[in-house]
Amino acid sequence: DQQVKQNSPSLSVQEGRISILNCDYTNSMFDYFLWYKKYPAEGPTFLISISSIKDKNEDGRFTVFLNKSAKHLSLHIVPSQPGDSAVYFCAACWTGANNLFFGTGTRLTVIP
Amino acid sequence: GAGVSQSPSNKVTEKGKDVELRCDPISGHTALYWYRQRLGQGLEFLIYFQGNSAPDKSGLPSDRFSAERTGESVSTLTIQRTQQEDSAVYLCASSTNGPTGNEKLFFGSGTQLSVL
Numbered sequence: 001d002q003q004v005k006q007n008s009p010s011l012s013v014q015e016g017r018i019s020i021l022n023c024d025y026t027n028s029m030f031d032y033f034l035w036y037k038k039y040p041a042e043g044p045t046f047l048i049s050i051s052s053i054k055d056k057n058e059d060g061r062f063t064v065f066l067n068k069s070a071k072h073l074s075l076h077i078v079p080s081q082p083g084d085s086a087v088y089f090c091a092a093c094w095t096g097a098n099n100l101f102f103g104t105g106t107r108l109t110v111i112p
Numbered sequence: 113g114a115g116v117s118q119s120p121s122n123k124v125t126e127k128g129k130d131v132e133l134r135c136d137p138i139s140g141h142t143a144l145y146w147y148r149q150r151l152g153q154g155l156e157f158l159i160y161f162q163g164n165s166a167p168d169k170s171g172l173p174s175d176r177f178s179a180e181r182t183g184e185s186v187s188t189l190t191i192q193r194t195q196q197e198d199s200a201v202y203l204c205a206s207s208t209n210g211p212t213g214n215e216k217l218f219f220g221s222g223t224q225l226s227v228l
Contacts, residue, residue, distance in 0.1 A: 002154070036219075043116070043203055043219025044155070089155065098168040099145060100217065102155035 003027045004092050006103035014111050019077040021106050023090030026071065030092040034100065035064060035075050038087045047088070048075070080110045114138070116220035118204050124226045125194055133189045133223045137206030144187050145207075145217065146179055148200040155203065161187060162209075194227045201225070 005024045013019045021035075031052040036044035050057040050064045050073070057064050063076045077084055087107045091100040117136040125131050137144050146158040157171040161181040172178070176194075181187040191198055201224050205217040 004154070041221060043205070043221050045219070046216040091155075098160040098162070099157040099171065100155075101157070102147075104152070104154040
């Protein structure tokens with residue numbers, strides 16, 4: 001049972017434009033959401049997170065938006081750069097949980 | 113080292129053999145996790161260690177899988193009588209506490225296991 005879903009396996013964006021990666025979840029207990037980035041042959045690395053008490057968190061070129069009523073979050077990257085090309089995983093957990101629930105990932109390709 | 117270290121980076125084994133995967137977490141990290149990623153799938157939780165507490169084994173897919181951790185250091189994941197469906201990248205991660213709040217999981221590069 002996939003509790004965190006990323007329905008777009010891939011996304012291609014022109015350099016300088018905005019990249020929008022989407023994530024949906026089903027478990028209303030989730031109160032903390034994270035995005036991880038993964039390059040080939042490396043482990044995922046933390047990118048940005050958001051608590052359920054917020055609807056937006058920004059860190060430089062990266063912004064995460066949370067819509068609790070729709071159980072949806074998105075990651076915006078602007079402007080996109082070729083070095084952003086990677087697989088992006090959405091993850092979620094609840095306070096006191098012992099693990100993160102991950103989506104299947106979206107492969108972002110930023111075209112120079 | 114500064115990061116989470118996993119060995120071996122690649123392991124090819126024959127069906128039915130046992131394999132042991134190793135993880136060296138970041139020094140001082142009390143929490144340690146094992147995940148696996150099958151081809152085209154998301155990261156699947158396997159097991160969680162936190163300090164000296166009993167591990168959360170709820171993600172282990174069968175009794176062929178087991179893991180141990182010595183104190184707050186090295187962990188080994190053992191798969192007995194490997195099957196072809198065990199082929200995956202096995203990822204280890206550590207953190208200073210649990211996965212919530214501002215805690216971040218730091219992942220190793222993984223072990224690519226191929227069962228022939």
